[in-house]
Amino acid sequence: xxxxxxxxxxxxxxxxxxxxxQFRNMVGDNVQLLVVVKAxxxxxxxxxxxRTALKAKVDWLGVNSLEEGLLLRQxxxxxPIIVSGYVSLVELEKAVANNLRLTVYNxxxxxxxxxxxxxxxxxxxxxxxxxxxxxxQGIGEEEILPFIKEIQKLPDLVIEGLxxxxxxxxxxxxxxxPRSQLDNFQRxxxxxxxxxxxxxxxxxxxxxxxxxxxxxxxxxxxxxIGAYGLWPSKETYLSCLxxxxxxxxxxxxxSWKMRIAQIKKVPKGAFIGYGCTYRTTRETTLAVLPVGxxxxxxxSLSNSSYVLINGSRAPLRGRVCMNFIMVDITDISGVSVEDxxxxxxxxxxxxxxxxxxxxxxxxxxxxxxTRINPLIPRIII
Numbered sequence: 001x002x003x004x005x006x007x008x009x010x011x012x013x014x015x016x017x018x019x020x021x022q023f024r025n026m027v028g029d030n031v032q033l034l035v036v037v038k039a040x041x042x043x044x045x046x047x048x049x050x051r052t053a054l055k056a057k058v059d060w061l062g063v064n065s066l067e068e069g070l071l072l073r074q075x076x077x078x079x080p081i082i083v084s085g086y087v088s089l090v091e092l093e094k095a096v097a098n099n100l101r102l103t104v105y106n107x108x109x110x111x112x113x114x115x116x117x118x119x120x121x122x123x124x125x126x127x128x129x130x131x132x133x134x135x136x137q138g139i140g141e142e143e144i145l146p147f148i149k150e151i152q153k154l155p156d157l158v159i160e161g162l163x164x165x166x167x168x169x170x171x172x173x174x175x176x177x178p179r180s181q182l183d184n185f186q187r188x189x190x191x192x193x194x195x196x197x198x199x200x201x202x203x204x205x206x207x208x209x210x211x212x213x214x215x216x217x218x219x220x221x222x223x224x225i226g227a228y229g230l231w232p233s234k235e236t237y238l239s240c241l242x243x244x245x246x247x248x249x250x251x252x253x254x255s256w257k258m259r260i261a262q263i264k265k266v267p268k269g270a271f272i273g274y275g276c277t278y279r280t281t282r283e284t285t286l287a288v289l290p291v292g293x294x295x296x297x298x299x300s301l302s303n304s305s306y307v308l309i310n311g312s313r314a315p316l317r318g319r320v321c322m323n324f325i326m327v328d329i330t331d332i333s334g335v336s337v338e339d340x341x342x343x344x345x346x347x348x349x350x351x352x353x354x355x356x357x358x359x360x361x362x363x364x365x366x367x368x369x370t371r372i373n374p375l376i377p378r379i380i381i
Contacts, residue, residue, distance in 0.1 A: 004259065004338065005259075005377060006258060006259050006261075006290055007257070007258040007259070007290065007291055007295065007376050007377075008257055008258070008376060008377045008378075008379055009043075009044070009045070009254060009255070009256050009257075009372060009376055009377065009378045009379065010254070010255040010256075010257060010345070010378075010379050010381050011044055011045060011048055011049070011052075011253055011254060011378055011379065011380050011381065012251070012252075012253050012254075012255070012381055013048075013052045013380050013381065015229055015251035015252065015253045016049065016052050016053065016056070016227065016228070016229075016253045017052065017055070017056040018249075018251050019226060019227050019228070019229050019248075019250050019251060019253070020033070020035065020053060020056040020057075020058060020223070020227055021056065022226075022248045022249060022250065023207075023210060023221065023223050023226060023227070023248070024056075024057070026210065026211075026248065027210060027214075027217055027221050031217045031218075031219065031220060031221055032059040032060060032201070032203075032219060032220040032221075033058050033059050033060070033220070033221055033223065034058065034059065034060035034061065034062050034082070034203070034220055034221065034222045034223065035049075035050075035053045035058045035060075035061060035062070035222075035223055035224075035227050036061075036062040036063075036084075036222055036223065036224035036227070037049055037050050037053070037061050037062065037063060037068070037072075038062065038063050038064035038065070038068060038084070038085075038224075039064065039370045040370070040374045041228075042224065042225060042228050042366065042369050042370050043254065043296070043369035043370040043371065043372040043374075044228055044253055044254050044369065044378065045374075045378030046063075046068060046071065046072070047071070047072075047075055048378055048380045050072055050077055051077070052380065053227070054077070054079060058079075059079070059080070059220070060079060060080045060081065060082060060220065061077070061079060061080075061081045061082075062081070062082050062084055062222055062224075063081060063082070063083055063084070063085075064083070064084055064085035065083065065085050065087075066083060066087045066091055066094060066095055066100070068083075069081050069083050069095065069098065069100040070094065070098055070100075073098045073099070073100070078099075080101060081099075081100050081101065082100070082101040082102075082103065082127055082161070083095060083100050083101065083102055083103060084103045085103070086137075087102060089108065089109065089112050092109065092112055092113055092116055093116045093119070093120070096113070096116050096117065096120055096122055096124050097120060097122075099122075101125045101126070101127055101160065101161070102124070102125070102126055102127065103127050103128075103129050103137070103163065104126045104127065104128055104129070105128070105129045105137050105138055105139050107147060107150060110150055110151060110154070110157070113126075113154075113157055114154045114156065114157060117154075117156035117157060118156065122156070123156050123157075123158050124156060124157050124158065125158050125160040125161075126151065126157060126158065126159050126160060126161070127160060127161030127162070127163050127201070127203075128144070128147065128148070128159060128161070128162050128163070128199075129163050129164060129165075130144055130162060130163070130164050130185065130188050131164070132164040132165075132181040132182075132184040132185050132188075132204075133167055133177065133180065133181040133184060134164075134165050134166070134167040134181070135167075136165070137165075138164065141184065141187070141188055141191070144188060144191070144192070145191070145192075145195060148192070148197060159199055160199070160200060160201055161199060161200070161201040161202070161203060161220075162188070162189065162192075162199040162201070162202045162203075163202075163203050163204065164181070164184075164185050164204045165204070165206070166178045166181055166204070166206060166208070166209055167181065169206070169208045169209050169212070169232075169236075170208045170232040170233040170235060170236055171233060171235060172235055173235050173238055173239045173242060175212070175213075175239070178209065178213075181204075182204070182213070182215065182216060185202075185204050189202060200219065201219045201220050202218040202219050202220075203218055203219060203220035203221065203222060204216055204218060205217055205218070205220075205221040205222060206222055206223075206224060206232070207223050207224050207225050207226030207227070207232050207236075208226075208232040208233070208236045210223060210226070211226070211232075211236060211240055211245070211247075211248060212236065212239055212240060212243065212245070225365070225366055226248070226250060227253075228252070228253045228254065228369065229250045229251045229252040229253045229254075230250070230252060230354055230355070230365045230366075230369070231250065231355075231365075233364070234355075252345070252353065252354070254344065254345070254354075254369055254372075255342065255344060255345030255346065256342070256343040256344035256345060256372060256376075257340055257341065257342055257343065257345070258289055258290065258291055258340075258341050258343060259338045259339065259340060259341065260287045260288070260289060260309075260335070260336070260337050260338060260339050260341060261288050261289060261290045261324075261337070262287070262288040262337065263285065263286070263287050263288075263329070263335065263336070263337055264285070264286050264288065265283065265284070265285050265286075266280060266283070266284050266285075266286060267280070267283055268280055268281065268282050268283050268284075270284070271318075272286070272317045272318035272326055273317070273318025273319045273321065273326060274318070274319045274321060275318075275319055277302065277303055277318055277319055278303055278317045278318045280317075282330070283330075284317075284328055284330050285328070285329050285330045285335075286317065286326045286327065286328060286329065287309065287314065287326070287327050287329045287335060287341070288324060288325075288326055289307065289324065289325050289326070289327060289341055290323060290324055291323070291324070291325060291343065292320055292321045292322045292323040292324050292325060293320055293321075293322055294322045294323055294373065295323070295372070295373045295376060296371035296372040296373050296376075297320055297325065297343065298320070298357070298361045298363070298367075298368070298371070299319070299320045300360070300361045300362060300363075301316060301320055301357065301360055301361055302316065302318065302319040302320045303316060303317065303318065303319070304316065304360050305357060305360055306327070306352070307325075307327050307341050307342060307343055307352070308341065308342035308345075308346075308347035308348075308350050308352055309327070309329060309332055309335055309339065309340075309341050309342075309347070310332055310333075310334060310335060310339070310347075311347050311348030311349065311350055312331075312332045312350065313350060314327040314328055314329050314332060314341075315327060315328050327341075344357065344368070344369075353365075354368040354369050
């Protein structure tokens with residue numbers, strides 16, 4: 001029994017490589033491919049996913065924070081890495097020193113980067129994020145030319161990329177709004193070209209737009225949720241069918257597993273867990289599992305979800321606690337302490353998907369996987 005993990009996440013490297021290859025085949029060899037590994041690689045483990053993705057010949061990695069970029073550099077990953085989130089002004093030097101590409105949209109950033117580049121004697125590669133209708137980060141269309149002119153005064157600042165992001169491409173089958181955003185992006189590109197400004201890497205496409213709209217590819221495609229074998233949404237899948245496009249064959253990469261901590265019999269009429277929200281209607285056998293909302297198992301799954309044990313469904317009884325849940329194994333034979341339990345993934349013919357858990361939790365598959373506690377070991381298989 002020594003050395004057994006109580007809880008762990010398995011990462012299927014072959015599924016990840018398969019998914020990346022699906023996108024590579026779709027976008028072609030002339031378009032660069034970036035895999036987004038922010039948020040601990042959507043909960044899958046940033047280091048293992050990054051190394052496997054690079055074996056699958058991706059060109060870039062995308063992170064949200066400086067800390068994520070520095071971690072990858074410290075682990076010897078030397079491919080192009082773009083930081084899409086905000087880097088504070090006082091930490092810009094760390095980003096430049098570690099050859100991280102920066103997403104830029106504040107003029108305040110520019111003079112500081114100029115000083116950093118002179119001090120480090122390094123060129124700084126910038127990706128300008130333009131506002132096309134998401135109204136999050138971004139430079140307005142009317143501001144883009146003055147913004148670029150400020151950068152052009154500084155020879156060590158290199159405008160490498162022009163980027164934007166879709167606001168409503170996953171939640172609907174009506175794609176008039178993303179098409180208007182694409183029109184805005186293309187208009188900005190034309191405006192720059194009219195002023196003799198050609199930016200080498202233009203990128204706007206995410207997983208959903210890559211699947212649905214080849215015209216969004218430009219010079220690079222950023223693949224996030226799709227690389228992990230999850231569809232961006234049911235609407236994306238439906239839109240793919242409505243367009244008579246062959247859906248990608250995506251394979252989920254992540255399984256979440258653990259071991260039973262205790263098995264106990266409780267009488268008919270017993271209340272289970274906090275708040276007495278479940279009462280047994282018969283003599284019941286419970287398995288106590290050491291996982292809870294601290295680990296990322298959503299509290300809204302209380303009394304509604306199930307886990308897989310010996311290839312069978314064991315329904316959740318009572319509320320999800322901080323560190324425990326209880327499941328009903330009365331009708332499952334041959335269950336012992338420390339037997340394996342599947343919280344997310346496959347067990348025999350039964351499958352418990354992130355999409356299903358998200359539907360119970362009133363959320364999206366992104367949240368189900370990204371909230372799995374990063375302290376839980378990720379094991380590449």
